[in-house]
Amino acid sequence: MSRMRTRVALFSATTLAATAAVATLTVGSSTASPDLSNAPTVNAAGQDAAAKHKGISINGAIEDRGAISRAELEDFTQRPMKMKYQTSGGEQSHRYSGPLLLAVLNSVEPNFSSDKHDPLRFVILVKATDGFLAALTWGEIDPELANKRAIIALTEDGKKLDRPRLVLPGDRHGARQVYDVATISLLRLTPNMASGAAGKQEDHADVGHNH
Numbered sequence: 001m002s003r004m005r006t007r008v009a010l011f012s013a014t015t016l017a018a019t020a021a022v023a024t025l026t027v028g029s030s031t032a033s034p035d036l037s038n039a040p041t042v043n044a045a046g047q048d049a050a051a052k053h054k055g056i057s058i059n060g061a062i063e064d065r066g067a068i069s070r071a072e073l074e075d076f077t078q079r080p081m082k083m084k085y086q087t088s089g090g091e092q093s094h095r096y097s098g099p100l101l102l103a104v105l106n107s108v109e110p111n112f113s114s115d116k117h118d119p120l121r122f123v124i125l126v127k128a129t130d131g132f133l134a135a136l137t138w139g140e141i142d143p144e145l146a147n148k149r150a151i152i153a154l155t156e157d158g159k160k161l162d163r164p165r166l167v168l169p170g171d172r173h174g175a176r177q178v179y180d181v182a183t184i185s186l187l188r189l190t191p192n193m194a195s196g197a198a199g200k201q202e203d204h205a206d207v208g209h210n211h
Helices: 013-027 044-052 070-075 101-107 191-195
Strands: 056-060 066-068 079-087 090-098 122-128 133-137 151-156 159-167 181-188
Touching: 056 101, 070 151, 079 151, 090 159, 101 151, 101 181, 159 181
Parallel strands: 056 181
Antiparallel strands: 056 066, 079 090, 090 151, 122 133, 122 181, 151 159
């Protein structure tokens, strides 16, 4: 499925700030960055293992950074999902199955503070092997909030996918479906980002594209 390069107009205001924060980290700007102070050192060997076994590398503000293999993803409870959504080529309808994104992230222990509202400050960045990047907030998948039952799909229409795919129920367009997921990053937004400096990126065409 062909897809146009992602632009700011596709994202919500929260997603825009999150994506711009990633751009800030990439170019080395002085703008405030997401809080990763509590995150352990990246497990490079784990990331290599994820790529080799077509699993997922997970990093950011979590306790257990490294990789989740394909076999480990298959050990989670597999949730079926029927999806109908628009694409640039027209409407598509598919059946998927895979673990809940919430379950996968909870398994690596997010570094939430004692503040009960802290999860509302977190964004989830999902990156494909080709560099395509999509974002969602923790509130979208929290059962007490939006309760989007997003899954890391391992099958489509009964056939095993070559690599995991992010599938988001409720989205009218499939723009946030991330094919060939390579990395998931959990980031805490900081109050300084509300100044507007992190929202000056107007074109994210260089982020990559999806199939």
